Amino acid sequence: MKFEPLSGGNGCSLLSAVPGPDLAAAGYTETDYAASGSVTGLTPDGPVGEAEFTTRVLVRRPADGAAFNGTVVVEWLNVSSGNDTPAEYTYVSPELVRGGYAWVGVSAQFVGVEGGSGSVGIGGDSLATKDPERYGALHHPGDAYCHNIFAEIADALRTGDPLAGLTVEKLLAVGESQSAMALTTYVNTFAAEHKVFDGFLIHSRALAGLPLGPIGAGVDVTETFRGAPAPIHDGLSVPVFTVQTETDLLTNFRYHLARQPDSDLIRTWEVAGSAHADLHQVGPFEEYLGCPDPVNRGQQRFVLRAALRHLNTWVRDGIAPPVAPPLSLSTTLLGEETAEPFFDVDDLGNALGGVRTPCVQAPTQILSGIVPDAISRICMLFGSTKPIDSGALTARYGTRDNYLDTYRSHADAAITAGFALPDDLDELLADARPDLIPD
Template sequence: MTSAVVFTELTGGGGCSIMSATPGPDLSAHDFRENEYAASGVATRFTHAGPGSVSPVGEDEYATRILVRRPRRDADFNGTVVVEWLNVSSGSDAAPEYTYLAEELVRGGYGWVGVSAQYTGVMGGPGSVDGLGESAAGTLATKDAQRYTGLHHPGDAYCYDIFAAVGRSLRSPGDDHPLGGLSVRRLLAVGESQSAMALTTYANLFATEHEVFDGILIHSRAASGLPLGETGTAIDVDAVFAAEPVTIRTDLPIPVFIVQTETDVLTNFRFHRARQPDTDRLRVWEIAGTAHADLHQIGPYEHLLGCPTPVNRGQQRFVLRAALHHLNEWTVGGPVPPTASPLELQGTVDTTRFILDDVGNVRGGVRTPCVDAPTEVLSGIVGDGVPRICVLFGSTTPIPPQVLSTRYAGRGDYDRQYRAATTTAVESGFILAADRDEALADARHDLIPG
């Protein structure tokens, strides 16, 4: 990295432009604040220089933006800043990890910073998934000239260095800094989907040399990582799905936590081709009954997707919060996170499919109450011929009442089984004790006959 980052607060106009279907916790009620900043400097682009290494080949100026949600007081701050690589699959920036993790971030006293690391987030573009946003989103400055004029991105060839430069500049906050007044001790990089693919590449090629982040949470990656990118344009994400599988290097000095859904293990993500054993620096969780995106992510806008079945109603939000908690403890010498068996597969490389239980939910993987005391079939896999957006959101289908009647001796029996499954998930470390009540509230007594 060739220059420090200069932060300038962004105000006026229509306010912060970032896609979100759900509002998240009330920040002011938790004595948090939200501010947006321009982040400018000079970034370096790289080319491959051999297995696992890169070489610098040029520099260019950039002026991107960051969104900051943080405790107001250092006394309420736990010392960790979660830095999210904002997702651009819609053609605009979104923060899917914040949506999943917000409850843990706020109650745990974390700081959170969303970084517009990629070209599309600043300069706009068609995105890679129809149905998530505008078909050809414009630049931030076009959307809101009063707020964003002056922002520019030199292309995704620079995205890895931009992300790291912002992270490094977050470590030493001064009085006029986005994190001013906070004692920053740890940085965790997080990203979902396309951003997870970027962090896969970042972990393998940049993390050791940059020495910026203390841990990385990679959520819903494909079998491969993003390429290094080009100048003046966005990365071609479609190329990732045709690329050879990539595992995480085993000599990293920092922990990496990979969390995957059913959609990511199969479909065109094909993560099963990049599976690798856990180590003392790598943990992989595959969550049963989950999809790449779900009802918690889309909230009241489910009907706008136009999918033929209700979207996935699994409980990956609890598992992700637990993963963040474990990763944070892991980075300071705490216990290594619990292990989990992978989702169970059968077939050949070309015909791989899940092994299902007696009601149709997948076997193996991280288990949550909604699959171990089921009332519905929760899947990350949908049939052929549906829009790409529906593939990502999976499905929820009813279990026939006669099957439920056989499985449960009434609603009281279901309640006992669901509570027992919740206790098992908490004791296993896959759901945090702080989320027990919310997990219990997910129980579907109304679907049990009688």
């Protein structure tokens, strides 16, 4: 495996709506690399021979080896927009920086390098088209090779140039949405043979894993939503931590069909009041989505940061994360058939069960991951936030001070339960909405 730093052109091309932490101020460096090698592939029809690749790898790492905690978080960059996006980094970056992790984003899939249609109605040009000076040498042989490319790059990080000066002890693979589906397939098909990763954080997957891809093209992600349920296989040797939103349980993701019990190496958290994507991910660009209602303003970012820390502790010390109840579902009969399930909700309309954050325990809004009759797939993925009648809020809290006391107690409870981190308390408290409580 060869890593060559990339420079010039228009700078690093990685689509993100929010900037994340100030890396330089935190003592981190950011370097774009071209990673070259050759791997075999696997198509739906079977194995295929070696092909050469040169893909992009972005590294954000502590400049000082003494500040490194020994764990590298390797993210399978998301291509649903037709461009690479660091979806999981957007949620967990404060924990990465304060915890001393190294983060590596890998352009594992064909579309991230060569461009193409995304799965949300947006398309992207190839990296070489966008910036031939910087990315002109990149080449991806097709998604038949994506899983092996991801693993080959991750394995090389233990001794490769991008992390020179750092002593790598653990590798964690993370990915959100389509990347989570790719990791589901990786865990079930490749992980036992490769033995590269020490743990997995799978965030917002569907019922099935991403299908094996073709040579010379990207995989058809729509097949993921039509496939058979793919729970994580027995016989694991490393932990797999899955975090799911309301959108992922129902809608066409239908993860409820792939639910499985927790075990010594499997843990699943389902987050109440959360959507597949939310305001934190889209930042100031919410209006450009064109959704009729405000997008979801839930607090899954705090849960994901806690999940990452728990996963790191799990792989290092063998201490499993807390167990969380599932979101509460009910079904009804539709003639002789059982209808699709729906969430049980409280008196205001927020879902019951699951991981509970302060915004659903001390609610001022109805936070949902389900958008009936959504006008676009983007709006379906981003859920919704709807108002609660002011009279109902007054009846529940009386005064803003009482609301803040209630909210603070639930923030403390989430931290005590392990579903949020003490480091995030100030940000959690800043998320309170006393302005919605009538004077």
